[in-house]
Amino acid sequence: MAELGFRNLSKTFDGAAALQDINAQIKSGEFVALLGPSGCGKTTLLRLTAGFEQPSAGAISLGGQTVADAARAGSFVPPEAREIGIVFQSYALWPHKSVAQNVSYPLEVRRVPRAQRAARVEEALALTGLSGLADRSPAQLSGGQRQRVALARCLVFDPRAVLLDEPLANLDLALRASMHEVFSMFHRRTKATMLYVTHDQSEALALADRVAVMAAGKIRQFASPETLYRAPLDCFVAGFVGEGAVVALQAAGPVSNAFGARDGAQCDVTVFGQTLRARSTQDSPTHVSIRPESLRLSQDGAVRARVIGCTYQGGRFRLSLDTGGETLVAFAPRRAAIGETLGVELHDLWAFHDPKAARSDVLMQRALAHV
C-alpha cells in the first residue's frame, strides 16, 4: 500500500474550474473520505488519481512516485500502470462471467499463474464473505453481494490504493449500514490506502480516518471526523457536517488558555444576548457551532425557543427550535408540542472565525436545520 499526495492540483473543463489548488497528503493505509455536495469536484479528484483525467496544473504522487505532473511532459503514468483498484457505484462486473471469474480477472490480466490465481481468488472471496457464491453469475446476486464481488476483485491483486466512487449509492438504507461493516472490515484486514467518495456525511464520519470536506472545487477542511464535528473551521463545514446550528456572534472576547479548560483555549462569546464560554483556537471568532448535545432543555433556561418541529427518531425526539431568527436542533426524551415555548441552556460551544461566510453557506445551514 502506498501514500498518495496532491500538490497544487487543479482541473479545468472548458475554462471552468472543477478543482482548484488541492493540497493533501494521504498516509499509506489511511481511509480518507471525500465529502461534499453535488458538483464540488469529488469524482474529478478520484478520476485524476485513477489516471482517467490529466491535471490542468499541479501534480499527483503515489508511493513516492510522480504519476502526473502538469508541468512535466512525459510524467503521466496511465491508469493500467498505477496499480490502483476501483469500485464503482454501478459495480462494473462482467455479466457473463461467474463471481470467481470476475474476481480472477485482474490476475489474468497480470498473467499470474493459474495455481496461484485459484488460491488468491479463494482468499479474496473468503475475506468478503462470498465463499459459497463463487459459481454464481452477477445476475443471481443482491446489490450488496455484487458490491462485495467488486471489493474482492480489487483486493485480489494487492493494489497500491483503492478508490471507491459512491459504492453504496444504489443500495437501500439497511443494506448500506451493513456494508459499512464490510468496508471497515475490508480496510482493517487489507490496510489498504482508500479514497472514498460520498455526499453522505454519516457514511464519511462512520468509515473514514480523515474526511476532506469539499465545496466548489476546494478542500475546506481535512481532519478526523471528531475534529470536523467538534471544531469545524468555517460556516460551510459546521453546517454540512453533523447536525446543529451556526449562529453569528454579537461579541467575542480574546481567545486564551488562561480559562483553565482541560481541552485547550476558550473565549467569552455573546450569543442570543447571553455571554457564555466557548472553546476556540482562532482569533476574533465570528460564529459559534451549536450541536444538539450543547443544548439542555429546562423550564427556566435563559434562551427562550418555540418548538417548530418534532420527529420521533427511535428512542428520542428531534426538536427544531426557533429562537426568533435562528433554528436550533435538540434531542429530547419526550415529545414536545408544536408552538410550545421551552427554555434552553447552552454549553460546550465551538467558536470560529469566518468573517466572509458566504450567504449561500449560511442559507444551506439553515435549510439543513429544518430537515
Ligand SMILES: Nc1ncnc2c1ncn2[C@@H]1O[C@H](COP(=O)(O)OP(=O)(O)OP(=O)(O)O)[C@@H](O)[C@H]1O
Ligand atoms: N468531463 C467533464 N466535462 C465538463 N465538465 C465536467 C466534466 N466532469 C466534471 N465536470 C464538472 O466539474 C465539476 C465537478 O464535477 P464532479 O463530477 O467532480 O463533482 P462531484 O462532486 O463528484 O458531484 P456528484 O456528487 O454529483 O457526482 C462539475 O461542475 C461538473 O459539471
